[in-house]
Amino acid sequence: xxxxAVHHLLERSAESVPDRIAVRCDGAELSYAELERRSSGIxxxxxxxxxxxxxxxxxxxxxxxxxxxxIYGIMKAGAAYVPIDPSSPVLRAATIAGDCTVAAMVTTxxxxxxxxxxxxxxxxxxxxxxxxxxxADGGSIPSIGLADAADAGGPDPRVPVVDTxxxxxxxxSGSTGTPKGVMLTxxxxxxxxxxxxxxxxxxxxxxxxxxxxxxxxxxxxDLYVAAYGGASVSIVPERRAYFGRDLASFLREESITVWxxxxxxxxxxxxxxxxxxxxxxxxxxxxxxxxxxxxxxxALMSVVPAAELWNLYGPTETNVCTAYRVTExxxxxxxxxxxxxxxxxxxxxTDDGRAAGVDEEGELYVRGSTVMxxxxxxxxxxxxxxxxxxxxxxxxxxVYRTGDLVRLRPDGDYDFLGRRDHQIxxxxxxxxxxxxxxxxxxxxRVDVAVAIAVPHEDWGTAIVAYVVPxxxxxxxxxxxxxxxxxxxxxxxxxxxxxxxxxxxxxxxTGKVDRRTVADEATARAWSWS
Amino acid sequence: MDTATSITEYVRDELLVGDGELNADTxxxxxxxxxxxLIQLISFIEERFGVEIDDAExxxxxxxxxxxxxxxxDRKLASA
Numbered sequence: 001x002x003x004x005a006v007h008h009l010l011e012r013s014a015e016s017v018p019d020r021i022a023v024r025c026d027g028a029e030l031s032y033a034e035l036e037r038r039s040s041g042i043x044x045x046x047x048x049x050x051x052x053x054x055x056x057x058x059x060x061x062x063x064x065x066x067x068x069x070x071i072y073g074i075m076k077a078g079a080a081y082v083p084i085d086p087s088s089p090v091l092r093a094a095t096i097a098g099d100c101t102v103a104a105m106v107t108t109x110x111x112x113x114x115x116x117x118x119x120x121x122x123x124x125x126x127x128x129x130x131x132x133x134x135x136a137d138g139g140s141i142p143s144i145g146l147a148d149a150a151d152a153g154g155p156d157p158r159v160p161v162v163d164t165x166x167x168x169x170x171x172x173s174g175s176t177g178t179p180k181g182v183m184l185t186x187x188x189x190x191x192x193x194x195x196x197x198x199x200x201x202x203x204x205x206x207x208x209x210x211x212x213x214x215x216x217x218x219x220x221x222d223l224y225v226a227a228y229g230g231a232s233v234s235i236v237p238e239r240r241a242y243f244g245r246d247l248a249s250f251l252r253e254e255s256i257t258v259w260x261x262x263x264x265x266x267x268x269x270x271x272x273x274x275x276x277x278x279x280x281x282x283x284x285x286x287x288x289x290x291x292x293x294x295x296x297x298x299a300l301m302s303v304v305p306a307a308e309l310w311n312l313y314g315p316t317e318t319n320v321c322t323a324y325r326v327t328e329x330x331x332x333x334x335x336x337x338x339x340x341x342x343x344x345x346x347x348x349x350t351d352d353g354r355a356a357g358v359d360e361e362g363e364l365y366v367r368g369s370t371v372m373x374x375x376x377x378x379x380x381x382x383x384x385x386x387x388x389x390x391x392x393x394x395x396x397x398x399v400y401r402t403g404d405l406v407r408l409r410p411d412g413d414y415d416f417l418g419r420r421d422h423q424i425x426x427x428x429x430x431x432x433x434x435x436x437x438x439x440x441x442x443x444x445r446v447d448v449a450v451a452i453a454v455p456h457e458d459w460g461t462a463i464v465a466y467v468v469p470x471x472x473x474x475x476x477x478x479x480x481x482x483x484x485x486x487x488x489x490x491x492x493x494x495x496x497x498x499x500x501x502x503x504x505x506x507x508x509t510g511k512v513d514r515r516t517v518a519d520e521a522t523a524r525a526w527s528w529s
Numbered sequence: 530m531d532t533a534t535s536i537t538e539y540v541r542d543e544l545l546v547g548d549g550e551l552n553a554d555t556x557x558x559x560x561x562x563x564x565x566x567l568i569q570l571i572s573f574i575e576e577r578f579g580v581e582i583d584d585a586e587x588x589x590x591x592x593x594x595x596x597x598x599x600x601x602x603d604r605k606l607a608s609a
Contacts, residue, residue: 087563239558240589242567272584427564462565479543486546494546496565 004163005186007075009193009227010036017204017230023068024254025235030065032230038066040154042073042128045144046104047157049126053078055103056169059214060084060093060111061130063235068223069150070106070128071214075186078159079103080166082181083214088490092179094118096171100181100376104128106146109136116141163187169376170217172316173431173493175422177438181376182316191369192319193224195342199323200258200284200310202229207254207281210235211247211261216428217316218288221260231258241265244272251279258284262428263292264458270300278303288312288320289428290460291416294332301329313337313416316430317372317385317400321346324413336413337406344368348406348414349390361407361417365390366400424453426461429492436463436495439488445469445476448504450512451495452521464521465495466504475500532578532606533599539573540566540595553596558589567592574598580605 001012013022014036022035030038051057057074059081061067074081082100084093090111097105098119106128107115116123116139127138128146136143167186171179196202208226210233212218226233234254240246247269251259259266259282266287285300285307292300292311301309314320324338340346347355348362356362367389374382386398405417422433433451440449448468456462465485469475476484478498486494499521505513530538533553541551544566562570571582580602591601 237589239556239593242558242564243587243589243592245585245588272587459564479546483546491546491563 004190005075005161005165006167006189006224007039007072007161009190009224010039010072013227013230020204020230021232022227023065023233023235025063025065025068026237028065030069035065035069035072037153038069038150039072039076040156041150041152042070042146043076043159044154044157045128045149045152046073046077046079046126047159049104049142049144051077051079051103051125053159053161054165055079056082056100056166058082058084058093058097058100058102058105058107058124060086060088060097060105060107060115062086062108062238063210063214064130065235066130066146066150067106067214068233068235070146071223073150074106075161075167076156076159078161078165080168080183082169082171083219084171085213085215085490087492089487090114091118091487092490096179096181097124098122099171099178100169105141106130109133109143112136112138112141112143161186163190166373170215170316173423173429173435174381175432175434177435179435180378180381183373183376184319185373188319188370188372189220189224191343192220192341193228195320196221196225197228198342200225200286200308202226202231202258204230206231206257206283208233209251209254209256209259209261211241211259211265212428216289217319218260218262218428220319221286225258242268244268244270248272248277248279251282255281257281258286260286260288262289263287263296264290264427264460266292266300267296267458270296270303273303278305280306282307284308284310286310286312288314290425291334293457294329294334297326297335298329301326311335311337314366314370315400315402315404318344318366318402319370321366321368321370322414334415336409337416338413340368341370344370346414347391348408353390355391356406356408358408358410361405363420364402364404364406364414366402367395367397371398371400424461424463426453426456426463427459427492431463431493433463436465436485436489436493439485439493440465440467440481440495442488443476443481443484445471445474445484446481448512450504450514450517452514452518454518454521462497463493463495464497464499466499466501466517466521468501468504531599532602533595535577536570536574536598536602537595539577540570543573544569551595553599554594556594557592570598574602578602578606580609 014032018033022032133145169181174180210222309326311324312320345367389395406414436451447470453461481498505516
């Protein structure tokens with residue numbers, strides 16, 4: 001069969017290897033045939049409830065094997081799935097679900113009332129619930145059990161889909177305080193998956209891990225490269241994700257052959273491994289999302305001696321656009337991000353508008369089938385980053401302007417240098433400091449707030465907030481400020497430290513002197529660093 | 530105050546940013562706290578109870594709930 005939509009990968013493997021395990025999570029597992037059947041049941045239920053081709057369906061639940069069935073079911077219904085960080089506050093989830101006017105929500109009964117309230121006038125056609133449907137109070141939103149929908153088993157509604165239809169929308173941090181929805185099509189995912197299959201490889205006896213949350217594009221690799229090859233994917237239970245020893249045991253128990261995650265998770269593993277221990281089943285270790293400090297990468301290589309190592313690079317807007325195969329580390333210099341993957345062109349452009357030459361610095365532009373369609377409902381912001389080709393007038397498709405600074409090496413690979421703006425990465429998550437500051441300013445007790453990125457050995461960066469209270473007689477504590485911010489921000493964006501100050505240093509023009517504040521924050525020896 | 534109560538209070542007052550309920554048996558890792566909070570929690574336990582958490586003890590079995598953490602701390606105190 002021809003494969004041009006993401007769910008075709010599942011259908012094909014359900015035909016060729018129906019009895020192989022497709023997904024495992026915390027003791028539960030589904031074969032390809034079962035995953036195919038359950039996802040068809042979910043698709044049929046959505047279509048019956050009135051979900052139409054081109055609609056969006058929100059996914060705000062912890063991971064499980066049926067969450068994976070729901071993802072495929074949504075795509076089979078011709079809709080795009082919108083994964084929302086399950087640790088996000090309901091207010092943020094409602095903002096995202098409202099922004100893309102979801103036609104249905106997959107969520108839990110306890111979150112439905114607040115979600116319905118947060119959506120205001122927008123009423124999804126149904127809610128698919130994980131857990132006790134009887135206990136749900138979604139107002140006028142009809143509720144159906146996700147497991148019941150999956151158990152019904154179809155038939156697959158066979159909604160026509162073309163490869164340029166949206167498959168999913170991934171919301172990333174927005175500098176103005178509102179998350180922005182990156183629109184990605186079936187073609188985007190398939191282009192990337194095909195490159196992975198041809199370089200990193202995938203076959204039925206492979207066992208992929210899934211460490212990244214589903215709203216993070218690393219999960220696209222885990223789920224769909226596995227499905228492409230008829231391999232299985234083992235989901236890391238949330239409660240084990242922070243513990244290196246648990247991750248190391250998980251790798252062994254599940255006989256993982258291909259692992260993909262942010263470097264900070266791999267650093268936890270490398271640190272937890274005892275002398276002489278290694279992971280013989282691992283044949284490929286792939287990482288992305290942040291820079292892997294070279295000395296830590298060396299430590300990892302000593303525990304996974306047989307594995308191929310890949311450093312992938314790409315903002316969510318391009319999924320992945322460059323790759324670098326790590327072979328040996330001669331010194332402690334940062335490893336490159338490599339060069340363009342298949343069906344993708346990248347070019348670094350200097351400040352004066354030329355293609356950067358060897359050893360020159362430039363901003364990276366990306367062209368090809370992995371570049372997003374735009375930000376949902378935000379043509380202005382989309383037009384700022386999807387621009388005409390900076391060097392070629394014959395190219396009619398827009399090119400994505402990453403905002404990332406790179407340097408071209410003599411060997412043709414690129415080195416990553418940093419950002420042009422206030423966007424940062426912490427534990428692989430992309431964070432706009434402007435969104436953190438907007439959430440801090442929403443606190444009525446806060447007069448002035450700045451969020452600073454402080455270098456952190458394990459996480460890349462940690463966020464420290466400096467806050468000036470509005471009134472001297474109503475000074476919030478550190479945890480008060482964090483709690484208020486946590487009503488609007490996902491956990492990973494809540495500042496690790498909050499410093500309460502009477503005033504902040506100012507520049508001669510009266511603005512907060514970010515540089516001085518940042519220097520102070522960096523100079524402090526944080527107890528957790 | 531027993532170990533579990535003392536840890537529950539610390540987590541509730543200093544680490545928990547969401548509005549969920551917390552008792553000794555609440556799973557901590559479904560969004561209640563994160564890796565930043567874990568490091569703060571370990572420093573708190575080491576200071577308050579005068580015990581040292583070894584790397585080998587840093588596992589989800591020991592840190593899944595406040596009750597699990599308290600059991601670990603009490604075991605260490607008993608054998609000290």
